[in-house]
Amino acid sequence: MKNILSIQSHTVFGHAGNSAAEFPMRRMGANVWPLNTVQFSNHTQYGHWTGTVMPATHLTDIARGINDIDRLKTCDAVLSGYLGSAEQGEQILEIVRMVKAANPNAWYFCDPVMGHPEKGCIVAPGVAEFHRLYALPASDIIAPNLLELEILSGRSVASVDEAVQVSRELIAKGPKVVLVKHLARAGYRSDRFEMLLITADEAWHISRPLIDFGVRQPVGVGDLSSGLLLVDLLHGLSLQQSLEHVTAAVYEVMLKTHQMGEYELQLVAAQNAIAEPVQHFEAVKL
Numbered sequence: 001m002k003n004i005l006s007i008q009s010h011t012v013f014g015h016a017g018n019s020a021a022e023f024p025m026r027r028m029g030a031n032v033w034p035l036n037t038v039q040f041s042n043h044t045q046y047g048h049w050t051g052t053v054m055p056a057t058h059l060t061d062i063a064r065g066i067n068d069i070d071r072l073k074t075c076d077a078v079l080s081g082y083l084g085s086a087e088q089g090e091q092i093l094e095i096v097r098m099v100k101a102a103n104p105n106a107w108y109f110c111d112p113v114m115g116h117p118e119k120g121c122i123v124a125p126g127v128a129e130f131h132r133l134y135a136l137p138a139s140d141i142i143a144p145n146l147l148e149l150e151i152l153s154g155r156s157v158a159s160v161d162e163a164v165q166v167s168r169e170l171i172a173k174g175p176k177v178v179l180v181k182h183l184a185r186a187g188y189r190s191d192r193f194e195m196l197l198i199t200a201d202e203a204w205h206i207s208r209p210l211i212d213f214g215v216r217q218p219v220g221v222g223d224l225s226s227g228l229l230l231v232d233l234l235h236g237l238s239l240q241q242s243l244e245h246v247t248a249a250v251y252e253v254m255l256k257t258h259q260m261g262e263y264e265l266q267l268v269a270a271q272n273a274i275a276e277p278v279q280h281f282e283a284v285k286l
């Protein structure tokens with residue numbers, strides 16, 4: 001069994017952060033150790049929420065406790081996502097160092113959640129800078145959406161070719177794999193949802209249909225995509241197989257959510273389709 005220390009938000013109601021990633025990762029057969037950066041009533045795109053941002057040292061305190069019982073050496077990957085404060089970022093990198101000291105083969109998978117002015121995802125000040133300056137070089141795999149790719153690289157990205165080029169610039173700074181989770185306006189077509197999976201010498205493109213959710217787009221899609229990709233790669237799937245599985249599984253969740261007329265991702269209802277999607281999309285090597 002693979003063990004994943006997943007450091008993200010927890011929403012008591014609905015699905016974002018760990019509340020979007022934990023169950024699907026388990027459903028795919030990985031052990032998940034959820035470590036929550038915040039405990040909120042609901043995700044921030046509702047516009048208001050209640051709850052608490054964990055003190056930054058709470059994160060290292062928990063990791064130290066796992067080290068004290070000598071289990072950190074069984075951790076195969078640290079996954080980070082939505083942070084409650086920039087200070088938490090420093091502690092997460094300390095945790096990555098602790099895990100890698102205990103298991104030199106462990107990976108650090110960073111989903112650089114930065115907030116989204118148009119969508120209304122709200123993230124604390126300093127978190128974007130933390131991801132650009134410190135998390136990027138420390139990561140083994142990084143999974144930005146288009147805006148995050150532009151902020152990480154300091155470059156504007158208007159096409160698939162540019163996205164590949166800029167991803168390779170990120171790879172030169174640390175990570176070995178870049179997942180561009182949503183190409184949006186930089187994709188080939190405006191009526192498709194497109195992603196890229198890039199290494200130093202491979203680039204894979206995939207696309208699936210867009211579903212009309214109106215103005216209320218479901219949240220947590222990125223968190224779900226990152227979690228599933230990490231499990232697939234840990235299980236030894238190829239880049240192509242992993243990208244195809246993530247795309248189909250997330251599409252199944254989106255379809256189920258739309259069919260049920262819900263705003264929150266219907267992860268439990270779609271669980272069998274996450275594990276064995278009926279949908280299939282082919283990744284194309286660029």
Ligand SMILES: Nc1ncnc2c1ncn2[C@@H]1O[C@H](COP(=O)(O)OP(=O)(O)O)[C@@H](O)[C@H]1O
Nearest residue numbers: 145182193209210211217218219221222223254
């Ligand atoms: N098939 C689909 N049809 C319509 N919208 C989709 C589909 N798949 C994903 N989305 C939407 O695309 C957006 C992806 O968000 P984005 O900001 O690019 O990444 P992240 O989820 O990491 O924030 C989300 O708002 C999600 O609801």
Ligand SMILES: Cc1ncc(COP(=O)(O)O)c(C=O)c1O
Nearest residue numbers: 009043044082121220221222223
């Ligand atoms: C608490 C919380 N966690 C995580 C996210 C990230 O969600 P997504 O996967 O859509 O980027 C959000 C977005 O609003 C959020 O409010």
Ligand SMILES: [Mg+2]
Nearest residue numbers: 113145222223
């Ligand atoms: Mg995201």
